[in-house]
Amino acid sequence: MxxxxxxxxxxxxxxxxxxxxxxxxxxxxxxxxxxxxxxxxxxxxxxxxxxxxxxxxxxxxxxxxxxxxxxxxxxxxxxxxxxxxxxxxxxxxxxxxxxxxxxxxxxxxxxxxxxxxxxxxxxxxxxxxxxxxxxxxxxxxxxxxxxxxxxxxxxxxxxxxxxxxxxxxxxxxxxxxxxxxxxxxxxxxxxxxxxxxxxxxxxxxxxxxxxxxxxxxxxxMVNQTGGFLLSGQSPTRMGNDHPSIYPYAPFRTHDGELVLAIGNDAQFATFCDAIGLPQLAADTRFASNADRSAHRDALRPLLTARLVTKTAWEWFDIFSPLQVPCAPVLDVRGGVEFAAKIGLEPxxxxxxxxxxxxxxxxxxxxxxxxxxxxxxxxxxxxxxxxxxxxxxxxxxxxxxxxxxxxxxxxxxxxx
Missing domain, CATH: 3.40.50.10540 (Crotonobetainyl-coa:carnitine coa-transferase; domain 1)
Known part of the structure; x- marks a missing residue:
């Protein structure tokens, strides 16, 4: 031994x-x-x-x-x-x-x-x-x-x-x-x-x-299999959307896609201020995560219309200092290069x-x-x-x- x-x-x-x-x-x-x-x-x-x-x-x-x-x-x-x-x-x-x-x-x-x-x-x-x-x-x-x-x-x-x-x-x-x-x-x-x-x-x-x-x-598969055992509901395909959180998906920008991963109401309010739409955080359809998930079809076009005005990296540079979780969608080369850029030495x-x-x-x-x-x-x-x-x-x-x-x-x- x-x-x-x-x-x-x-x-x-x-x-x-x-x-x-x-x-x-x-x-x-x-x-x-x-x-x-x-x-x-x-x-x-x-x-x-x-x-x-x-x-x-x-x-x-x-x-x-x-x-x-x-x-x-x-x-x-x-x-x-x-x-x-x-x-x-x-x-x-x-x-x-x-x-x-x-x-x-x-x-x-x-x-x-x-x-x-x-x-x-x-x-x-x-x-x-x-x-x-x-x-x-x-x-x-x-x-x-x-x-x-x-x-x-x-x-x-x-x-x-x-x-x-x-x-x-x-x-x-x-x-x-x-x-x-x-x-x-x-x-x-x-x-x-x-x-x-x-x-x-x-x-x-x-x-x-x-x-x-x-x-x-x-x-x-953690929450997907666990959710089935606990609720009896079998999840289905939702594309890139999350079943329980919104906005938590890729969105079009001027030159590519940007993933938003906004997990709470405070982040959403900060995000709305940053894109110049503070009224969305006060809208009763979008005030809480449950509300945003229920009304995602109404919220998405409002966000997309503003996000397409800048590039993915421009938004990344705006949101990141504000602690709004986001990331451009990169290819594998981009992923390796980004890891090197932030000092991870991949x-x-x-x-x-x-x-x-x-x-x-x-x-x-x-x-x-x-x-x-x-x-x-x-x-x-x-x-x-x-x-x-x-x-x-x-x-x-x-x-x-x-x-x-x-x-x-x-x-x-x-x-």
Missing amino acids: MKSSLPDGRTVQDVAGGPFEGLLVADFGRVLAGPYCTMLLADLGATVIKVESPLGDETRSYRPPEYRGESTYFLSINRNKQSVVLDFRNPDDLVLAQRLAARADVVTENFKPGGLRRFGLDYESVKRENPSVIYASITGFGTAGGAGLAGYDLLAQALSGLMSVTGAPNTEGFRAGVAVFDVITGLHTCIAITSALYHRQRSGEGQHVELNLLSSALSG SVAAGTGDHAVPTIRNPITFSRTPASYRAAPPALDQDGEAVRRWLQVAEDDEDHVGDRVTVPAIRKEGR
């Missing part, structure tokens, strides 16, 4: 490599939810060994777009990892995969329920050799009635009801512009793993944590030298144990020789942190 103190007397929190320095993660996951989770763990210092089939993770083939001939999808979620190809149909490779699972602090996988049992890589099999393992399984729809369903984010968006509330009332349901439930499930998996590690730190006990896209979807190079790859920064800021960007995403089997050599070494001859094996310096800084 990874200990809170290291052999030289330092604590894990004092290690510059991150709070998970010394944690070994065997990553049998692929595509998005699992790899996103393990990348976050790797950013925070964990040693993540990504096990791939001879064909590689499917996302290696997700293109366009590309960067230096590689899939940007794969590059976006696999930095700081080591890649080894292990073909489970090959008896020698399977032994190495089982040995890796037996030595790991954490195992992650997103095979169909029961899919790893025949390889001796399911939780029960791994636990026999590694009773303190934290074993995280991600499925699409659980292990009961939905076990046979394919675990794709788009299916979860459809079956959860998200598509029924995404889009305009007169359009078909739309999917979100990103695989949002894969991402949420990856985040939930991180929470599950860190919680289980904390329990193990106190008790010495490992455990099996199970997640699925649909449960994460229903949790992530882009960071993973790796060093000629092999460095631009990636989006880990969103968590630690005061003592910051995230690191040690290595670019690996080529397929880039670390295979070193990982296999390490797995073939007798356990008594390995380096340890606490009483858990850690991987030697498989790859130098960079790539």
Whole structure:
């Protein structure tokens, strides 16, 4: 079990490599939810060994777009990892995969329920050799009635009801512009793993944590699913309008759209003064949020007529000092550039030298144990020789942190 103190007397929190320095993660996951989770763990210092089939993770083939001939999808979620190809149909490779699972602090996988049992890589099999393992399984729809369903984010968006509330009332349901439930499930998996590690730190006990896209979807839809349970009313598509707050939507300006997110009456009064229509705040149709929501069809054209007189950025510069929540609607380039403008430093190079790859920064800021960007995403089997050599070494001859094996310096800084 990874200990809170290291052999030289330092604590894990004092290690510059991150709070998970010394944690070994065997990553049998692929595509998005699992790899996103393990990348976050790797950013925070964990040693993540990504096990791939001879064909590689499917996302290696997700293109366009590309960067230096590689899939940007794969590059976006696999930095700081080591890649080894292990073909489970090959008896020698399977032994190495089982040995890796037996030595790991954490195992992650997103095979169909029961899919790893025949390889001796399911939780029960791994636990026999590694009773303190934290074993995280991600499925699409659980292990009961939905076990046979394919675990794709788009299916979860459809079956959860998200598509029924995404889009305009007169359009078909739309999917979100990103695989949002894969991402949420990856985040939930991180929470599950860190919680289980904390329990193990106190008790010495490992455990099996199970997640699925649909449960994460229903949790992530918060007020929409909660509203249904509490009221019995199923929400419908409202375009960009909010069901309970107004004005809380994009509005046309002289050169584009501006989102208003006015959440209370005081903000609305300030907003009305700023656009030169103070009488609206006193109008009985618009005096309270409930009134504005009920009379939004009457309010919208009054606001739009004034907002089209200036550009989105001009209004942003007027409203922001007044604490009126608003934002121009930007494309992805604009979003990254705006984050840089306000000092968030969204882009960071993973790796060093000629092999460095631009990636989006880990969103968590630690005061003592910051995230690191040690290595670019690996080529397929880039670390295979070193990982296999390490797995073939007798356990008594390995380096340890606490009483858990850690991987030697498989790859130098960079790539």
